[in-house]
Amino acid sequence: MPQPAQIGALTDELVASITNFSPSTNAQAFKHAKDLAARGLRGYQYGRTNQFDVRAKLDGFDEKFRVLNRDDLANALLERLKELDKVSTKWTPETLSLLLQLSDRPVEKSNVDDLELLKPPQSPSPLTWAEIIADDPLDEEGIWESIDYAAESSEDEKDYRKREKARASEPTPSSSFTEEDSHLDPESYVIPIQKDALLDIRKEQFWRHPAEHQAGGALAEGNHAAKKSASEITELQMIREVLFMLAGLPTTLYTIDTNLREFKINTVFTLGHVVSLTLDDLLSDLGGIGTQIYRLRKWTGNNPPIPLFQTFEAAVMKRLAQFDSSLAGLQSRYLNPEVPVSVSLLELHNEVRGFAGPILQLATLVVAVMPTLSENPFLYLEALFERTSLAQMMSDVGLFQFFARIFLDCLQPYLKPIRIWMEHGELGPDNETFFVFMNDKSSEAASLWHDRYAIRRHLNGELHAPNFLHPAALRIFNTGKSIVFLKELANHHKYTNIAQDEPRLDFETICGEAESLPFAPFSELFGSAFEAWIGSKFSLASTVLRQKLSSECGLWEVLDTFRIVYLGADGSLLQDFADLVFERMDELDSNWNDRYLLTELVHGIYGAVLAPGQAERLVIRRSTTKHRGRSVKGLSAVVVDYNIPWSIANIIQKSSLQIYQRAFGFLLKVYRAKYLLQKVSWNDIQGLGDDSLSRLGLKMRHRLIWSTDVLRTYLTETVFASSTSQMEEALSAADDIDAMAGIHTSYITRLQDLCLLSKNFSPIYQAIMSLLDLVVDFADAHSRRPNASASLAKVQTSQQKRDARRRKLRDRRRSIIPTRQNSSDDGSEDEYDGDAESSTSHDAATSESLYKIQEQFDRLVPFVVAGLKGVSRAGGESAWEMLAERLDWNFKVRCS
Template identity: 30%
Template sequence: MALAADLSTLIDALITSVAKISPDHKGSARVQSLKRRVQGGLRTGSHTRTDQFAVAKQLEGLQEKFQILNRDELAEALHLRLAELESNRNSWLPEILSLLLQLSDRPALLSTVKPPEERAKAPEAKETLSWSDLRADGTAFSDEEIWEQVDFAGDSSDDDFSSVVSDVFLPKHRPQSATTVDEEYIIPDDAFVPAENGDLIASLEKAQFWRAENHSSATTSRLITESQLARETIFMLQGLPTSIYVRLDDDFGVDRRYALEHSSSEALASLLQCFSEIGAKLNDVRSFTKLPQTIPYMQTFCRGLEDRLLEFDKVLSQVQCKYLSAGSTISLIQLLVDVRQHSHELVLLAEMIAKLRKDPTDQPMCCLDSLYDLICMLEALGDESSSQRLAELFFMCFKTYASSIRHWMETGQVDVSDSTFFVRTNRENGDLRTLWHDWFILDTGHRQQRIPQFLETSVQKVFTAGKSMVFLRHLNALPDIEAMRFEDLYSSPQLLPFPALVESAFEKLVDVDHSLSSSLLRTELDQQCGLWSSLDALHHIYLAKDMSAISIIDAKLFELIDRGRSWDDRFLLTEITRTAFSSVSVIDTSRVLVRPDSTQMRVSQNGQRTVGILDAVTIDYGLPWPIANIITEDAIHTYQRISTFLMQIRRAKYAIVKQRVRDARNTTPDNTLLHALHHNMLWVLDFIYGHLTYLVISTATRSLHKDLSGAQDVDAMISAHQSCMSSLEAQCLLSKDLSHIHDAIINFLDLCVHFADLQAAHLLGDEEQHMENPHTKKESENEFDSDDDDDNVNHEHTLTVSFHDSTYSQQLETVNNQFNHLITFVTDGLKNLARADGLQSWDILADRLEWRRN
């Protein structure tokens, strides 16, 4: 407790001294905050003790350094003082010595030790020195270098303590002090040129042809040797500044003052112009390599340019070494031949780079496309050596560019750091049912500038392979793909043309991953996800594959509609549908849901006796998410429209058959037109329904199974199913261009329902007459049971037929005329379609509907 109190007192004194806070404000919030921070810093265990062995090791090393630098007096003095400290040792001695070591500044250079007799003497006062005592012409201070900033960066480690003490122990700011010069140092004689070698100095000065004093002022031209001109040319080609070649922006100009004694000015100017043109193009390449590049394959391209520039510089260095050898012959013409030969590839690349700078910056694939076109052009011209060298550069760039493609196809992940990759993530809601369609998009950019021209045909395959891997990852069925070496992709003999070689390499890259992922995904969809059972379930629910289950739903639904009851109860309809399909093993009844459309019901509420009311009934079947990616919502909507059309046909037949059964129980007069209409309407209904189910749907289903079995990937499966749905939609007369025929058939179905209602209304009228006769009332009651009477009464409330305006016979004739008109209209429309597109099903349906004409 005493230690804590003393520590608190010391902390208060420290805060008062450092923060300049009056003792009256010791209880303020600021003082308390500072006190908590100081206590946290001084808390026990927050700082470790100094390693005393490391300090002792540093001091021993310091003594050895003094001895190595011939400062034995310093080593002896340090040893004596350490021995004296050992006799008076305390617990804080390592910390004190460590602090002294950190505060030391070049002790081997700046420390001095006085003899004992000098230490005993009193220190003498130093004489002051003023600026007037310094002579400007004095040798000690005449050198202007004393006024320059002292550079300590070049100090040797032997003259400083930094080699012994770690950088962590060095102070951040060292005091600047002048270094002492060893007075005993003697400059060696070989550092000076002997006076008798004045001719050598003169020859060196004379060799500097750019000096004006080396040329006669009387002549305008300056004569130089061919070796000097060759050296200047090599320097210029290497990107170094010269006197003869002057850089003008991105070009080189030639100083016309220089001339060769054995060459005309015109010939020399032409020769130097050739060199300057090559040098300007090489300078463009060097400038391009210094530009910052953010696109990965462009960085590889710049690295390839640097390698080729380095090779060219090595050739120039070899030429220069050959010129310096004894007995060599220097020829500018031969130099031009050599330069053209070894710079041909760089010159071609410089011309390509010049075109790139003119193009907009939003074309990331322009460089790769230009390099591809350049190689194809060289190969067409027969320049095999240049085309092969540039092909190596192309494949280097293509390897970098294809890394994102390989990462996408092998893992199903998009490299977001690559701005040139053409696949983008577009996931917003994360619904697995739309994984294949909405999670990823092809971002081709403006005019497909994100896709190289030579890869446009294979991009969709790359996109499909990556999405297959994403699909498999969510199915927990990722395959182990062995990554191929990129060099194996184009290691085939160079007998193929370059375009074929690139195409072959990329196909190898794509086909390996695409075939593996697609085949595995198809297997998962077939065996684990239940593709075929889901398709079979859709055919049962929507395409009426099993009439035993469909008839149960129809009977209950149509009965509710005829009775005028609440047939639009979704819970009741869902329960009826699930009960009916419970006997079908491929259907998961928990996924079945019936949704009445309230909007459609409001449209049809004034005409419940029309088959259009069935448009309000929609059956939904929830597919597993892998299957929902293949069978899209649009396809399900087509299934539902076909199901509704088939149900409308069954509704019309149900009304006629039920009314005919009701007519058979009564004694009706022999009416030929009535029986003819019964027969003709049922025959047309049966044939249309049979044509749709047994010919159109059955044929399309077999074709769909065949196409799905032969599909190579999910895209092909989706395309096959969409093609089947489009064909079914057209052949079932549900497409927009066939709406006039479909509307005519719907009118015919409504006419059938109206005909049944007409018979029901006529029957109810006869029954009322019989009921008024007391002799026939008992007979009527015995003939019909109570259930049938209830049905007739309820049916009567939904009838809209009236005999006030026209009689029963007149309305029967009207029905017959409308029937003939509608069937003729449908038949003619189908024949016109058959002549237009040649589809066989139209001819078959039209011929069967023409039976009355024949």
């Protein structure tokens, strides 16, 4: 085993043994733990970016922009890449790779005009003399006088010293400091400390006091021992501590148990005018509120890696901020009251209980769903949906709006992969929260709709999606596949603007802008809005795809081909093809089913009737069969194949072609039986000699013809014509390929059952095949007679010209032979006796064959009739009952 594979296997075992995660039940957590372990075991953490891959992606962007008629964007990209090549460094590929990964639909969202904002400001123009003179004109007095640039002399130095002395002799300004000020004490300007005021301030800071105080009453009584007592504080101080606690800040009135994450009351502090039990109960209730909110605050700091959880966390943090804003309003009212305010802890409790109700229910919801979020990442969405519906039933307007808005905010990130899938047919990388995944990336285009993508489900078979989205999951799945299908048809560039008419999914759109509860249930309101949201994408994609399949891919032409070729809709064409095949078959040549000759035969017969290009898709395939001789089962060696286009193969699957071929084989065998019966003429049966034998032959011929006609009528009219018309009508009204494929699959299944081709009907089908083989025996019984007419001789030929020549030669031979018999006594007598013996022996064989045929016919028909009636009465098709009645009617009439 290669080293990377071995390390990967060992890493899987290590993660499974330590974390007890299973990749089948908890794939997300297992993958996250494996990634963490793999980073520690890896020799290096960061690999260099493939610069050639980056360059290829940029070239791909350039080509894509030009194909989509965005030459301005392509030119701007090319120009900046050239500028970047001049200042390129070794980290340039990494930078470009990061920009490529951050790009989001540049064709739609990029605007070349925005590049003007990135240009640096223009540098100021150079300063000119004209600007200088304009600001400071050179018109001062003496500015244009000549200057003596000679070296300085000693006289100049003397003049300079004189000027310095004169400047030093000038009197200095008077100072405000006097000599009296020099005797002042600086400490006299220091304000003395007011120790009483400082003590009052420290007294107000009750949290600095020790927990133990000396009781004044104990000192008055002379008890000097230290004794524990409560510290009395004001109600305003207690309200301030409660508000701090509710905000999650550390307080002295409450202590935080970091293990249990709860607030506990510090019983040292009390109110002088409140009973301790009442105060403890009130503070405990407030502490319970603070505990739930504190746990909710701690939960928001987990930084979950999944975007769905991040959005939920952001929504919770937003509601906590609103709660903190309400607390700040209370603090401001007590800190800087604009009007007189009554300081009441009980009133504060009622107010906090009022506006903290929704956040407390949210905290309860978070505690309930947290343990199972790793297994079911949509549980919080389902819980929010249920809480919203419950709040509506309770007629709580505030709670309903609170949870409805959170639910719709948290739903938006889940709509993003749905939107990308329905608009572009793309799946995000490693997005295990979405219920669509790529099942087989290498699947053929012919199985794109059925095999390439699949719906993710849990182990119990439940859909891996929120339960309120289950009714629309299939439409979402089919819309994305329709876009992928259109991409394969190279037409997707016409429909990239699907999202322009997308309706909004927010609270105002779903529930209205009124501050009251909506009359309709929230589940129905959301379902209707979500159906409209999906319909804005589904209708266009499915409509365009159906039009392309009908107009460009030739769906109806293919169905017409199947109806004409396989189902015998044009009986004359099928009769021509069958007669030519039967003639080759009657030649007793082993190469009668040569696929090249029969393929040319099919093209010649059906080419003028089918749509252009359809006949060329028909190919005869020679199949091996164990049935030899003249049995109708030998026709199974002729199989008509059709090369289905890949786009149509997603509707008419290749497995359905076998049912068409078997139905065609059944019909061809019925045609074979009727073909042989037509070769047995009235004169052939009358020439048997014995009247009873002739009546038996006529009787069996009539019964066999009736049976074959009933079977052919049943197949062509009752089964093929009616079922096909119903199928085509349903296909024209189908919404998408999935519905069309389902309709055709149901049609094929029903066609297989009506033709008795299913495994459950095998005994009845085999009995019918034996009944058709009786026709072959009946024809063979008459063809063995030496005096058989020319119609039976035609069974042994394949071409009409050869048959005509043989009839002429046979007639000549018969006209000459009797003349020779009359001219010779002995010879004619011998020949006559030999013919008589031969005729007698053949009549005996024919009589035996006819009686056997009658016996088997009397046994097979009741069996087929009973079987058809049994399956029809057991909940089957009424057509079986009709077929049984028609077969049984002829049988009863002839037997009576």
